[in-house]
Amino acid sequence: MKQMLSLYFVMGSVDCTKDPLAVLDEAIEGGITMFQFREKGKGALKGVEKYRLAEKLLERCRARNIPFIVNDDVELAIALQADGVHVGQEDEAAERVRDRIGNKYLGVSVHNLTEVKKALAAHADYVGLGPIFPTVSKEDAKQACGLTMIKHIRAHEKHVPLVAIGGITQQTAKPVIEAGADGIAVISAICRAEHICEQTKRLYEIVMRTKQKGGR
Numbered sequence: 390m391k392q393m394l395s396l397y398f399v400m401g402s403v404d405c406t407k408d409p410l411a412v413l414d415e416a417i418e419g420g421i422t423m424f425q426f427r428e429k430g431k432g433a434l435k436g437v438e439k440y441r442l443a444e445k446l447l448e449r450c451r452a453r454n455i456p457f458i459v460n461d462d463v464e465l466a467i468a469l470q471a472d473g474v475h476v477g478q479e480d481e482a483a484e485r486v487r488d489r490i491g492n493k494y495l496g497v498s499v500h501n502l503t504e505v506k507k508a509l510a511a512h513a514d515y516v517g518l519g520p521i522f523p524t525v526s527k528e529d530a531k532q533a534c535g536l537t538m539i540k541h542i543r544a545h546e547k548h549v550p551l552v553a554i555g556g557i558t559q560q561t562a563k564p565v566i567e568a569g570a571d572g573i574a575v576i577s578a579i580c581r582a583e584h585i586c587e588q589t590k591r592l593y594e595i596v597m598r599t600k601q602k603g604g605r
């Protein structure tokens with residue numbers, strides 16, 4: 390799980406300035422290790438259109454062995470036979486989602502140590518901590534928690550698979566991993582890049598090199 394979290398790409402059609410399938414293809418080519426379909430925000434697809442896009446993105450991930458996670462929508466994840474679901478503190482309760490999805494991957498968003506402990510008690514496979522820095526990609530994001538919260542959680546929960554999210558860039562990926570995150574989850578660092586494949590390669594190298602240096 391910790392290896393899969395290394396470079397976690399989160400994306401929906403509203404995040405893309407070009408065809409989401411092309412964006413995902415380039416990101417896969419660049420080395421993403423996990424993908425989350427997050428069709429959310431103003432102009433997001435609904436119903437059958439959302440399902441059809443998810444199906445096509447899933448096909449791309451399957452062809453390259455990239456785990457495909459669905460954000461929020463447990464029904465969609467089950468219907469698609471996706472690899473997992475990611476839910477936040479305001480979504481369906483993690484315990485219930487775990488019951489519904491069996492042994493598929495379950496990711497839970499957290500903002501502090503108490504929520505990490507609760508997520509582990511609900512048998513989450515990993516936690517997503519954020520926002521680490523201010524983000525432009527989530528309207529209702531909480532206040533940035535900074536690197537200190539990563540260090541705090543890692544000091545108390547040495548083994549929890551933890552991916553950091555929110556405002557992470559090529560410049561901040563290294564300190565985020567050094568603080569104790571197992572990986573970075575990004576939207577804009579990939580979606581807004583001029584050359585998606587090259588940018589993804591750079592992020593992958595930074596994460597992997599930093600983990601290796603720390604013996605992880």
Ligand SMILES: Cc1ncc(COP(=O)(O)OP(=O)(O)O)c(N)n1
Pocket residue numbers: 397399425427429460461475476477478479480496497498499516517518519527552554574
């Ligand atoms: C990897 C990862 N971490 C956190 C989140 C945020 O989930 P949530 O708080 O439920 O907010 P929405 O993404 O649903 O708006 C995430 N999606 N992925």
Ligand SMILES: Cc1nc(C(=O)O)sc1CCOP(=O)(O)O
Pocket residue numbers: 399498517518519520521523524525526527530531554555556557574575576577578
């Ligand atoms: C989806 C999401 N969740 C967050 C959280 O804090 O839980 S921040 C965020 C958006 C991440 O996008 P970007 O890499 O563009 O900042």
Ligand SMILES: [Mg+2]
Pocket residue numbers: 460461475476477480
């Ligand atoms: Mg959510």
